[in-house]
Amino acid sequence: MTFNSNAQVGQTTARRRGGGAMVAGGAGVAGLGGIALLLLSLFTGNDLTGLLGGGGSAAPGTETVIEDCDTGADANENDDCRLVFGQAALDTYWEGQVDGYRAPQLIVVDQQTSTACGTASNATGPFYCPPEETIYVDPTFFGILREQFGAQAGSLAQLYVLAHEYGHHIQQLIGVFDQYPSNGSGPTSNGVRTELQADCFAGAWVAAMEDQKDENGVPYLKPATDAELRDALNAAATVGDDHIQEQSGGQVNPESWTHGSSEQRQRWFTNGYRGGLEQCDTFSGDDL
Numbered sequence: 001m002t003f004n005s006n007a008q009v010g011q012t013t014a015r016r017r018g019g020g021a022m023v024a025g026g027a028g029v030a031g032l033g034g035i036a037l038l039l040l041s042l043f044t045g046n047d048l049t050g051l052l053g054g055g056g057s058a059a060p061g062t063e064t065v066i067e068d069c070d071t072g073a074d075a076n077e078n079d080d081c082r083l084v085f086g087q088a089a090l091d092t093y094w095e096g097q098v099d100g101y102r103a104p105q106l107i108v109v110d111q112q113t114s115t116a117c118g119t120a121s122n123a124t125g126p127f128y129c130p131p132e133e134t135i136y137v138d139p140t141f142f143g144i145l146r147e148q149f150g151a152q153a154g155s156l157a158q159l160y161v162l163a164h165e166y167g168h169h170i171q172q173l174i175g176v177f178d179q180y181p182s183n184g185s186g187p188t189s190n191g192v193r194t195e196l197q198a199d200c201f202a203g204a205w206v207a208a209m210e211d212q213k214d215e216n217g218v219p220y221l222k223p224a225t226d227a228e229l230r231d232a233l234n235a236a237a238t239v240g241d242d243h244i245q246e247q248s249g250g251q252v253n254p255e256s257w258t259h260g261s262s263e264q265r266q267r268w269f270t271n272g273y274r275g276g277l278e279q280c281d282t283f284s285g286d287d288l
């Protein structure tokens with residue numbers, strides 16, 4: 001996935017925050033964070049679960065505006081700028097899809113920072129915090145996927161992750177979280193349906209991403225190549241519940257799933273990519 005080098009982002013609302021010390025506190029998150037944390041615990045042998053939920057969180061640290069992300073050329077060279085430009089393209093897309101749309105805040109995490117949903121860091125992975133309507137991403141998480149888990153975390157894979165978290169924000173805006181509250185784990189649980197719908201929303205955006213343009217009418221993005229789409233699907237498969245259970249050396253137990261299998265995550269992303277948002281109803285019927 002490549003940004004058009006002469007696309008311009010304009011004024012960004014993205015902020016960088018982090019570097020604080022650990023303090024007590026924490027709540028729940030939506031998105032890839034819990035899966036990333038589990039992957040890290042399994043593969044490194046370190047118990048990192050205290051970084052989520054009721055465990056420790058980090059002091060806020062300093063918050064600054066992200067600078068020097070002016071053109072698509074910057075986004076092609078820098079993970080932070082790629083997130084900034086991805087934010088602009090995603091906001092443009094969802095403004096045209098949701099009446100009364102309000103954009104989420106994007107925080108690029110430096111080391112770690114506290115949130116209303118617990119610690120944000122590369123150990124917890126990217127996540128959406130509903131009470132704050134904020135997405136937290138530590139860009140070094142993508143390096144962890146590449147180096148430790150074999151995921152092809154290329155540029156489109158990174159934007160898939162961001163688009164997935166945007167999907168949770170859309171669910172917050174349209175009332176999905178209220179209508180389908182958590183009802184435990186399992187292959188047809190509301191949690192799995194919520195995650196798969198966010199994957200489908202991400203696929204719908206990827207299919208239309210070259211249609212989002214800057215204030216001068218320049219598309220932010222070029223169409224995705226087949227290789228880039230494979231990278232995004234590979235990232236989706238890496239965070240499938242069955243893949244995590246297999247990598248841990250245990251048996252695959254669908255009754256414990258909270259995010260869906262690798263096949264499901266890839267399939268629902270593809271449903272959105274091929275059919276658009278109208279193909280993203282994961283809450284009707286028993287077959288996922």
